[in-house]
Amino acid sequence: MAEIHDHQRAAEWFKHVCRDVHGRLDGLDEGALASYIPELARVDPDHFAIAAMTVAGRSANEGDCDQTFTIQSISKLLMYGLALETHGRDEVLKRAGVAPTGDPFNSIKLDEAHRRAPNPMVNSGAIAIASMVEGDDLAARREVVLALFERYLGRRPEVDEAVLASETVAGNRNRAIGYLLLNEGIITDRVEETLDLYFMQCSILVTAVDLAVIGAAIANHGVHPMTGQQVVAPQVSRDMLTVALTCGMYDYAGEWAYTVGIPAKSGVGGGIVGMIPDVGGIAVYSPRLDAHGNSVRGIRVFEELSEEFDLHVFDADRPWRRNT
CATH class of the missing domain: 3.40.710.10 (DD-peptidase/beta-lactamase superfamily)
Incomplete structure (x- = not known):
């Protein structure tokens, strides 16, 4: 042109x-x-x-x-930015690297050499990133995520509750990923709560x-x-x-x-x-x-x-x- x-x-x-x-x-x-x-x-x-x-x-x-x-999954990018702002590069890199995988986004596969998820744009990395959202309980952590989206959108975001329920029912593969992350020490606690938060961020x-x-x-x-x-x-x-x-x-x-x-x-x-x-x-x-x-x-x-x-x-x- x-x-x-x-x-x-x-x-x-x-x-x-x-x-x-x-x-x-x-x-x-x-x-x-x-x-x-x-x-x-x-x-x-x-x-x-x-x-x-x-x-x-x-x-x-x-x-x-x-x-x-x-x-x-577009939410993964915003959540990655939140984790970087909240915890800094070094802490985020302990949970998720930055290497492209060539594997499907829902692959149950980790970076074994570094004991972390391969990158924050696949499900394992996104769940690891969601685990870094701070808050005393799910409600407080949901508020952090909604406030993040409000900064970008200029309004209070809405959650599609029907899709959230559907994600939760159909989310067994992501649960398997979550517990694999727990087993590897990438997530240390509140796995189900973090999965609920992940399903919610995807349903905005x-x-x-x-x-x-x-x-x-x-x-x-x-x-x-x-x-x-x-x-x-x-x-x-x-x-x-x-x-x-x-x-x-x-x-x-x-x-x-x-x-x-x-x-x-x-x-x-x-x-x-x-x-x-x-x-x-x-x-x-x-x-x-x-x-x-x-x-x-x-x-x-x-x-x-x-x-x-x-x-x-x-x-x-x-x-x-x-x-x-």
Whole structure:
């Protein structure tokens, strides 16, 4: 794409391309719903939204952008940031490393050499990170998590109680992971309480617009694009972006980094949030998933936008800069 110097023209062109991409991919019906969580199998598979938010607060929305859905594994990225802020890098690295695994996100497998979960974006790492949330009981720890999301969303988050109940009933594999973490000394107590907290964080309701705002805040060195508040420290947002690029797309992360080149995190609820440093956040919601657990339409949207706008973080002539 030829370099665009006028940011207003760039924004209008981006909206035009999003509208075009949405229209062309709206009929794509490949993939399947996440049926292993019964409540997720009930959602409308045709929902489709694309949302973007720049670090300067400009937005572009197309499709079902007001439709709520559960954040699922995208919550892992925010929780990782919370753990880094609360406990520091060294303590977090004792529980979860930063190495991509190539294994499915729900693999019951640990980094045996370092006696920790491989990274915070797979379930074992996310449960280990959830165990680090402080509080005297589950209610207090839930409040910490909800307050974290409120910083990003600008409102009190809601939990989908039906999905939470479904996650809890269907969560035996995660229970196995939790007790494996206990056995290895990665979690030391309150396993069931931590699992309840993990199921809850995954059941928080968001929209594609919410994800775009979250992505923009992380891409903006932790500064919220709408309020200007520092919602996460710059050094923490850097670590979040790094792990998102290397581990955020499940066992598809390597190919994603190679072809799309945008730090991102996906969830089996159908959401993907991408974070372009100093530019903003892009989010897609479409609940049909591929074999990796990533939104089929979401992957296609990011591939096309990355190519059209030279968004790969290693592109030599990225036309987008900080004042977008």
